[in-house]
Amino acid sequence: MGLSSVILHLSYKFRLLLIFILCMMVVAWATSSYLVDTVQETPKAKSLVENFRKATMLEKENQKKKAMSTVEVHTVKSTMSHCPALSPYLQGPSQLKFKASLTLEEVQKENPQVAKGRHRPVECSALQRVAILIPHRNRETHLLYLLEHLHPFLQRQQLDYGIYVIHQAGNTKFNRAKLLNVGYLEALKEENWDCFIFHDVDLVPENDFNMYTCDKQPKHLVVGRNNTGYRLRYQGYFGGVTALTRDQFSKVNGFSNNYWGWGAEDDDLRIRVEMQKMRVMRPSPDVGKYTMIFHTRDRGNEANGERMKLLRQVSRVWKTDGLNSCSYKLLSVEHNPLYINITVDFSMPPKIS
Numbered sequence: 001m002g003l004s005s006v007i008l009h010l011s012y013k014f015r016l017l018l019i020f021i022l023c024m025m026v027v028a029w030a031t032s033s034y035l036v037d038t039v040q041e042t043p044k045a046k047s048l049v050e051n052f053r054k055a056t057m058l059e060k061e062n063q064k065k066k067a068m069s070t071v072e073v074h075t076v077k078s079t080m081s082h083c084p085a086l087s088p089y090l091q092g093p094s095q096l097k098f099k100a101s102l103t104l105e106e107v108q109k110e111n112p113q114v115a116k117g118r119h120r121p122v123e124c125s126a127l128q129r130v131a132i133l134i135p136h137r138n139r140e141t142h143l144l145y146l147l148e149h150l151h152p153f154l155q156r157q158q159l160d161y162g163i164y165v166i167h168q169a170g171n172t173k174f175n176r177a178k179l180l181n182v183g184y185l186e187a188l189k190e191e192n193w194d195c196f197i198f199h200d201v202d203l204v205p206e207n208d209f210n211m212y213t214c215d216k217q218p219k220h221l222v223v224g225r226n227n228t229g230y231r232l233r234y235q236g237y238f239g240g241v242t243a244l245t246r247d248q249f250s251k252v253n254g255f256s257n258n259y260w261g262w263g264a265e266d267d268d269l270r271i272r273v274e275m276q277k278m279r280v281m282r283p284s285p286d287v288g289k290y291t292m293i294f295h296t297r298d299r300g301n302e303a304n305g306e307r308m309k310l311l312r313q314v315s316r317v318w319k320t321d322g323l324n325s326c327s328y329k330l331l332s333v334e335h336n337p338l339y340i341n342i343t344v345d346f347s348m349p350p351k352i353s
């Protein structure tokens, strides 16, 4: 082998080496640029992932906040939804005072929160919607005293209530029971009342633990009053103030419409209640206490001579004498600040056969 061929041979090997080195460099460059790219890309990806995470977290937080606010709304609503079974404002027994010079304006001023005879608690939703029905004629002073005491009393009991005074126009014989039927029918025209309190105008409750709400059975709220030594007058006594649900009252077809003048319409209602297998409930004697404002028998409300005869026929007539046969001439419905005044005209009582 001559020198020239050795050089040629070497240079061939050298060229191969050169090509190999070049290839290696290309590979090294490609790899390094890829690596560099990856290294540079990582923070981008990282920030992308980070941003996504942030976004989802934000979304989750928003959802959480939304959920929280719904919970808040629900909480507000749920505290709004029920007043406690026992109101925290009850005061117990009280000594009632009746100021001779009291005026309607004064009572209105003392009760600015009452509008159109109605009120309901602002802090919670009342357990029952209660209509107080008061039969009335020519007893303005008694009505004033009753309104003065009853509004704060019912508010302390946290009730959603309305006071209806059903006024008998003219000089026809007074008919307490029929007036109360009218009150029930008219009151239901403006509100879906749950409970009805049938209330004499001259009886003022002394103890606000005597709840003006309805129960599973009809309630008689006057266990005793001042002028009868706070004792129950007789076993089946159902007069003065009673509480019946809408359904209990409709089940007995309300009061009879046929008791003109004083007496026994309350006993008639008790018989109806018992005929429907309902049982009269009463509060305890220390709670069911009333002051009856003194009065004598009114003109136009003389004792009803037919009352014993009427009492004997309840089981025969109750289905056709009551709410479903109560006809009257409605003269007016006025929404006064402290009560709703319903004035009705009853034609002369028909002769009882």
Ligand code: UD2
Residues within 6 Å of the ligand: 134, 135, 136, 137, 138, 139, 174, 176, 199, 200, 201, 202, 203, 222, 239, 240, 241, 261, 262, 263, 264, 265, 266, 296, 297, 298, 299, 300, 301
């Ligand atoms: C008893 C009963 C009463 C009723 C009555 C017999 C009690 C406490 N009360 O009341 O519920 O059964 O006997 O009918 O046992 N009224 C007027 N103007 C009148 C007449 C009556 O507004 O001219 C109203 C008023 O709401 C009065 C109610 O009718 O409170 C009952 O009449 P009452 O007070 O003269 O009869 P009283 O006290 O014997």
Ligand code: MN
Residues within 6 Å of the ligand: 200, 202, 292, 295
């Ligand atoms: Mn009375």
